[in-house]
Amino acid sequence: MEYDHKGPQLPRARGPLSSAVMDHLLDKGPLPAPGDVAGADPYGDDLQLALYLCYELHYRGFADVSPDLEWDPELLRVRAALEHRFLTALRAGTPVHDRVEDALGELLVEPVDGTGVSHFLRDEGELWQLREYAAHRSLYHLKEADPHAWVLPRLWGRAKAAMAAVEFDEYGGGRPDRVHARLFADLMTDLGLDTTYGRYLDAGSAEALATVNMMSLFGLHRSLRGALVGHFAAVEITSSPGSRRLAEAMRRTGAGPAAEHFYDEHVEADAVHEQVVRHEVIAGLLEQEPHLAPDVAFGIDATGYVEDRFAARLLADWRAGRSSLRTPLASETSLIS
């Protein structure tokens, strides 16, 4: 995971919106018309990739794309239209609890007979499925905690101090070899995957892109700080038990020590983080800004909603015996020794 100064390659377009955004990034053509955005499927490949391209300018950018385009007014106008379409669909489609405590309470009960992706991978996942899972998740984990760092300036007092402490832990507590994104790159190496940032953007499904786009959406808008905090809590609360199952999957398939370590570390770290996020970040924020409670609940529930979509797609593909990626990994299996 060497730092690539040029930035990742642009992916292939998935339709007129992503194609036009890419043309604009390369100064080769006009941006989409507002009407094109209004008619697009909010969860479809084209809109999700177009939005992902816009957001990525705030992280690492792309090779041969001017970094100044991050604040290009025309592009921001298109991004706003894409975001509006996505956020409207999220708000309409997510069943949201009336109270934050109820939304949290549901996540704090652990089903004994769960049927989700981590259960599947623990019980019957094969190495090729673990590799696909890691390729999808690399879109987030190679920038783990970055989308959440945007919220720090929007918090104050107890919530800010606690959020910064958790982020510090995500970033390795001051040690570069313990940065969680680094640990994930080591997992990818164990699995014979390419750790280059952005390498699997082309391979990622629309459902996978939506999970990352939602984080960027919540993180980049101060008006959505409540949703970002709720989202972060949902991630931390659900992480420990799921990470335990994924660590078991890595052990059972002999994926390698770094692959096991990534999830073992998250079992332990996130058992702490969820306590800090619930008792300090959420409680601190709502003490100062009680009117944000519905947004916190929305952030918690929307996370479950987009993750359920991603899980359903993965399991449907795998149960049908097909790859869950847009571009298969077959050519790289030789890297596994």
Add this chain to the structure above:
Amino acid sequence: MPNSPSDRPRRITVQRRGPLLVEGPVEVETEDGTLVSSDRFRVALCTCRRSRRYPWCDTSHRARSRAAGDCGDSGGPSGERE
């Protein structure tokens, strides 16, 4: 040995249901004399004795339910929960 006057007491947060939260770094000596340490900013110490990573909490204290139907997954540090 008296504490240095500059030392402030280490805060431990107790909960009726859940781990003890202790400001890190900590060293923990378990019953068989094994010494384990963590330099995390805060650690969660298991009190239910069900943790598979004892003495650290792994959230095994949580209530478990069959009533959640056929959904109910939590899948690692990304927020999955199907």
